[in-house]
Amino acid sequence: MGSDPAALGHIRDQVGCALRNFLGQQRAVLLATGDELLPGLAALTELLAAGKRLRPAFCYWGWRGAGGADGPPILAAAASLELLHASALVHDDVMDGSDTRRGRPSLHRMFAARHAEQGWRGSPELFGVNAAILLGDLLLAWTDAMFHGSGLPAETLQRGQPVLDMMRTEVMAGQYLDLLGQAAGDGTVASALRVVRYKTAKYTIERPLQLGAALAGQPDGPVPAAYSAYGLPLGVAFQLRDDILGVFGDPAQTGKPAGDDVREGKRTVLLAIARSRASAAQARVIDQRLGDPGLDDAGMAEVREVITGTGALAACESMIGQHVGQAVAALAAAPITGTARAALAELAVAATARHD
Amino acid sequence: MGSDPAALGHIRDQVGCALRNFLGQQRAVLLATGDELLPGLAALTELLAAGKRLRPAFCYWGWRGAGGADGPPILAAAASLELLHASALVHDDVMDGSDTRRGRPSLHRMFAARHAEQGWRGSPELFGVNAAILLGDLLLAWTDAMFHGSGLPAETLQRGQPVLDMMRTEVMAGQYLDLLGQAAGDGTVASALRVVRYKTAKYTIERPLQLGAALAGQPDGPVPAAYSAYGLPLGVAFQLRDDILGVFGDPAQTGKPAGDDVREGKRTVLLAIARSRASAAQARVIDQRLGDPGLDDAGMAEVREVITGTGALAACESMIGQHVGQAVAALAAAPITGTARAALAELAVAATARHD
Numbered sequence: 001m002g003s004d005p006a007a008l009g010h011i012r013d014q015v016g017c018a019l020r021n022f023l024g025q026q027r028a029v030l031l032a033t034g035d036e037l038l039p040g041l042a043a044l045t046e047l048l049a050a051g052k053r054l055r056p057a058f059c060y061w062g063w064r065g066a067g068g069a070d071g072p073p074i075l076a077a078a079a080s081l082e083l084l085h086a087s088a089l090v091h092d093d094v095m096d097g098s099d100t101r102r103g104r105p106s107l108h109r110m111f112a113a114r115h116a117e118q119g120w121r122g123s124p125e126l127f128g129v130n131a132a133i134l135l136g137d138l139l140l141a142w143t144d145a146m147f148h149g150s151g152l153p154a155e156t157l158q159r160g161q162p163v164l165d166m167m168r169t170e171v172m173a174g175q176y177l178d179l180l181g182q183a184a185g186d187g188t189v190a191s192a193l194r195v196v197r198y199k200t201a202k203y204t205i206e207r208p209l210q211l212g213a214a215l216a217g218q219p220d221g222p223v224p225a226a227y228s229a230y231g232l233p234l235g236v237a238f239q240l241r242d243d244i245l246g247v248f249g250d251p252a253q254t255g256k257p258a259g260d261d262v263r264e265g266k267r268t269v270l271l272a273i274a275r276s277r278a279s280a281a282q283a284r285v286i287d288q289r290l291g292d293p294g295l296d297d298a299g300m301a302e303v304r305e306v307i308t309g310t311g312a313l314a315a316c317e318s319m320i321g322q323h324v325g326q327a328v329a330a331l332a333a334a335p336i337t338g339t340a341r342a343a344l345a346e347l348a349v350a351a352t353a354r355h356d
Numbered sequence: 357m358g359s360d361p362a363a364l365g366h367i368r369d370q371v372g373c374a375l376r377n378f379l380g381q382q383r384a385v386l387l388a389t390g391d392e393l394l395p396g397l398a399a400l401t402e403l404l405a406a407g408k409r410l411r412p413a414f415c416y417w418g419w420r421g422a423g424g425a426d427g428p429p430i431l432a433a434a435a436s437l438e439l440l441h442a443s444a445l446v447h448d449d450v451m452d453g454s455d456t457r458r459g460r461p462s463l464h465r466m467f468a469a470r471h472a473e474q475g476w477r478g479s480p481e482l483f484g485v486n487a488a489i490l491l492g493d494l495l496l497a498w499t500d501a502m503f504h505g506s507g508l509p510a511e512t513l514q515r516g517q518p519v520l521d522m523m524r525t526e527v528m529a530g531q532y533l534d535l536l537g538q539a540a541g542d543g544t545v546a547s548a549l550r551v552v553r554y555k556t557a558k559y560t561i562e563r564p565l566q567l568g569a570a571l572a573g574q575p576d577g578p579v580p581a582a583y584s585a586y587g588l589p590l591g592v593a594f595q596l597r598d599d600i601l602g603v604f605g606d607p608a609q610t611g612k613p614a615g616d617d618v619r620e621g622k623r624t625v626l627l628a629i630a631r632s633r634a635s636a637a638q639a640r641v642i643d644q645r646l647g648d649p650g651l652d653d654a655g656m657a658e659v660r661e662v663i664t665g666t667g668a669l670a671a672c673e674s675m676i677g678q679h680v681g682q683a684v685a686a687l688a689a690a691p692i693t694g695t696a697r698a699a700l701a702e703l704a705v706a707a708t709a710r711h712d
Contacts, residue, residue: 026525029522029526029529030525030529030652032532033526033529033530033554034529034550035531036532036533036536037532037533040532054536087493091489091490091493093490094489094546095485095486095490120539120540121538121539121540121621121647122538122539122647123620127535129451129453130535131535132530133447133450133451133489134447134451134528134531134532136533137443137447137492137493137496137528138494138499138524138525138528140493140496140497141496141521141524141525141528142521142525143517144500144517144520144521145517145521145524145525148514148517148521149517149518149521154510154511154513154514155511156508157514158504158510158513159508159628161501161504161505162498162501162505164500165497165498165500165501165504165505165598166385168494168497168501169382169385169386169497169498169501170385170389172493172494172497173385173386173389173494174389175490176392176393176396176487176490176491177389177390177392177393179483179486179487179490180479182391182478183471183476183477183478184474184476184477194390198389225521265478266478278424291462291477291478303688321562328609
């Protein structure tokens with residue numbers, strides 16, 4: 001077991017390979033337009049070199065579980081989800097004004113720095129943001145290019161297309177609900193959980209699994225239903241773990257400064273639980289610190305103390321345990337292949353472990 | 357002839373219908389997530405209700421010219437290009453900080469106003485920009501949903517996919533070159549023409565025609581070659597007309613305040629020609645006014661005088677004439693159906709007429 005099971009390690013390698021091949025093909029297209037595009041491609045290549053490849057892994061095992069055979073085409077189709085995810089990360093960082101991603105400067109900061117170094121005309125910040133909007137768009141468009149160029153037959157891909165479409169509409173809708181929640185939300189645990197359902201649980205786990213099943217010829221029926229029963233609670237557990245890591249995690253492991261969620265005013269489930277259990281004094285700490293861009297280490301320590309002191313941390317850990325339990329129970333009853341069942345059990349642990 | 361030929365009017369109606377049907381389907385998906393998404397859908401529906409539908413028209417006639425039969429599926433596939441284009445417009449307006457689009461507030465301004473009216477938390481401007489980034493992403497993702505849900509067979513769609521992919525990569529690359537040109541460009545006519553090639557000529561005319569041809573079974577050979585010979589010069593002429601309308605046009609017709617291109621520092625071919633022919637005093641006017649966000653009517657009048665006085669306006673009109681002539685000559689020799697030849701001749705006029 002542990003945080004990097006064999007099933008995930010193998011897929012990581014194959015997905016990395018497929019992405020490098022795809023980016024190599026795109027290089028030729030971009031070069032035909034102009035070699036000024038190569039720094040952009042280099043930045044995307046670097047961004048895509050990292051990542052846990054969770055969505056491709058769930059897509060791949062969704063396919064295998066539904067009886068699909070191993071081979072490069074399904075891995076390339078699954079890898080296309082990394083392009084979608086990278087697009088979301090690039091645009092998220094713009095929207096949140098985040099400085100870092102995966103331990104390096106975020107794309108918009110990278111291009112702003114390039115503009116400043118070169119002494120170009122206009123505002124470096126605006127140039128960085130605009131370049132990142134365009135590169136995020138390119139990644140999103142490339143999702144389809146890679147999916148349809150995966151080598152799977154046209155009829156097979158057509159079966160998967162509605163799931164891919166649904167997945168994208170849902171994640172963007174979830175992100176919009178998140179944005180709206182920050183601006184106008186009621187801050188309840190129920191509201192935060194609804195965002196998690198669309199932005200994380202469906203997007204990261206349920207839909208990738210069902211995409212694999214649909215590609216393998218099972219767009220409806222007991223297999224995709226079992227993938228919902230496993231994927232939705234596991235997705236909630238995955239996001240709760242992420243909430244905790246965002247406040248208590250080691251920046252060297254998360255690739256993000258601790259407290260960015262709080263600084264950016266993210267209404268996470270963890271914070272909503274803390275707020276719902278807070279005394280007047282504790283509530284004041286959360287209300288003052290949440291969304292404060294100047295939040296420092298001392299302020300973060302106060303927030304951590306409130307989250308621990310209210311029992312929100314323990315409640316969140318307990319919810320993770322319950323949800324993983326539900327997911328694993330659903331897996332035991334799922335009408336899928338034994339290999340897939342074993343791999344998905346490992347993935348459930350890997351996606352929600354304390355130190356991933 | 358005139359600015360609204362029958363061929364385009366018919367397609368406009370059908371494309372409008374197909375888009376309304378598609379948006380109706382998406383409404384159900386969004387409602388399942390939450391009814392807070394309906395104002396976003398309403399804004400997109402309104403944005404998509406307008407537009408000349410040029411790219412769908414070229415795609416449709418590209419198909420018909422290559423021998424494809426009329427019918428709803430090709431019109432729905434062609435209409436998907438309006439979603440791609442609307443996505444580009446929404447993100448362009450964010451990148452340019454434009455206040456208006458098609459005579460109404462741009463999407464990010466609309467959502468900023470909504471935020472301010474409701475008295476929500478945080479910055480209205482940031483909320484507007486973030487909502488527009490997400491809605492632009494949604495439109496881009498919907499391009500594929502609509503293309504693949506058009507009713508054309510999977511094998512047919514698979515033939516078109518590489519052209520759609522190429523078109524998107526090229527337009528995003530062209531936009532990046534445009535951004536880079538504003539920041540670091542040499543301001544030459546050649547540089548401006550290269551941006552026009554990718555951002556407009558290929559994206560608006562050549563690739564939509566070739567997408568139609570590929571869907572109809574002719575991804576290579578004399579038909580797509582003829583579409584390049586017609587589409588590339590026509591696309592340059594189309595952009596030059598747009599450059600002129602951006603400076604001399606009637607805002608009631610263009611839907612944009614006159615001078616926005618100059619205010620936003622767009623290095624258009626028209627301005628590059630004027631700059632290359634300018635005296636020292638005239639050059640000073642361009643250099644001072646280009647990219648000045650506070651540019652007023654008097655300043656715009658000065659810019660117009662330089663463009664006229666240097667002969668750039670006349671040179672641009674002459675280039676338009678030459679390029680349309682090239683396009684029409686290529687059309688005469690194109691191995692396509694007579695109906696398509698006649699429609700494309702009308703479209704060449706409609707796309708480049710003085711008062712469109």
